[in-house]
Amino acid sequence: MKKIYICDCDHSNIDQEKAVFESAGVEYRWLHCKSQEEVIAQCQGVDALLNQYVLMDKKIFESIPSLKCVVRYGVGYDNINIEDATRYGVQVCNIPDYGVNEVADHALALMLALVRKVDKIVAQTRKGVWDYKQTIPIHRGSYRTVGIIGVGRIGSAFAKRVKALGYTVIGYDPRYEVESNQFPDDIGYVSLEEVLEKSDIVSVHCSLNELSNNLLNESTIGKMKKGAYLINVSRGGIVDEKALLEAIRSHHLAGAALDVVESEPLIAGDPILACEDIIVTPHMAWYSEESAKELKQKCAEEALRYVQGLPVRYPINDVAIAQGK
Template identity: 45%
Template sequence: MKIVFTDLDHANHDVETEILDRAGFAAPLLRCLNEDELIEQLAGVEIALNQYAPFTRRVFDALPDLKQIIRYGVGVNNVDLEAASAAGVQVCNVPDYGMHEVSDHALALSLALIRKLVPMNAGCQAGRWEYADAIPIRRQTRMTAGVVGLGRIGRLYARKMAALGFNVIAHDRYHQPNAADGNDDIRCLELDALFREADVIGLFCPLTEETRHMVDDAALARMKPTAYVVNTSRGGIIDEAALAQALTAGKLAGAALDTTEREPLPADSPLRGIDNCLVTPHMAWYSEDAALELKRKVAEEAVRFANGEQILWPVNRPEK
């Protein structure tokens, strides 16, 4: 099978190349940025290892030989899954490579907000030594953590927050806590009830039409003015204009975002310059270990598919 990398911003792709070479496949690295470049450069290609390049219905219509797309990472927002299925293209992702890193990052952001570490550090660095600037801070064992989305990462975050003494509640329309997950003691609520009850809210949802701007003006109005929101999933889940307004008006105590609706965060973003809004550059997934695991798993999934073996991480169900 003809395999290519459509695009990749990593320093190298040595891990993938070694795995593909060992299996008897050569895969050139392309630099496709848009639909036209995909259509022009992927003629005859059957397997595409993909990071950002957009696979739309137009692209699928123009590439009848394409059989599989493997996305670097969990999200598949740049792939039209309905069009892929109709075209008979199997889409895969790597859902478990950075789940410990993302849950740890969400935990770190949660604690940084609650303990007010960033403003306290800024004050000390500026020569001010006054713990009272952090008032009020609550004891974690008297706080409730709300987990929205009980996938792999959400379940890990829930367990880690519970281990620190938080009361943990959750909401997931498609997954209920159970003994096999080790989360059977979590109380599940409707989303509105979770927003009202939680002191820190962690978002662990895919970005879909259902979840886009799930945290909007109405959702923020339901939250306690002392609550914190942490998002390490996808930026579009939060209406950033509404979030900025809530933060500046004192209707929300703080927020921490590893993903934003546009990345990098635009210079004119309303979230810029808000002291109680922490932003990190979509790095929650990263550790050296996670990066190597991602690269290995992308290549191994391609080899399995090319050899007619059972794939591990299908996202859609091709119709052909």
């Protein structure tokens, strides 16, 4: 009997996964491993793992030779060493098409909260200050430009929402090549420098990898338009948070909205939380009741496809090519 284990998952239940696995007659377990050592000790003989946080690299793949597939809960897979997985013949998959509308909606909500200064004026109004002039200046959306970094499913969905409100939209993607002609028709392709220099709002939607790590740092943030806003609903690590704080404190940037940070969770007293010009939400952009169920269902189905010998839908690496098959 094939074995599919959930090695670490902080969800409240595995109802969707259980239904998928039981209907297929595979052995499954819901584990709560906190370290690689616990995964190695508890997952011997497994064929596929559903993984959320624990680092998946050579140590895991070498110690569990039966393991041939890892499915990551979510879009990002920066906790999985793809080179190691490929070398050991482990197929890695993610779920790139769940929660697309939720993340795009959340980015839009954050953007409007920033440019309309909703969080600031609500705080003042609660104190009894009934004065719209506290928000001056606010500018009309049709006069503003939104720059999108990363124009995959979510970035493109965000672009459609922003364009519907009258904003001009330009974009850059770290993995895009002009020759491929794959850039969305309704987004003007420009260089990273142009996105930074021309945008009144910059919204980050690319994955965290070797191309995007620390992409927005002291140098690149310094190229942003004075008074611009920065939004990140993708991954912490793409934005240098110290550089961002300095840019806001120096009034080079007007503010930022972050759903993700490099080290989560933030705790009370963190400089990011203490900054009144930064809106912070707790890595929730992906969430709705529907998207949560969709993620769990698709993770389970992807692992099941692999152990049944069927083509996976969301491969990250090509194990067959790497092994010369």
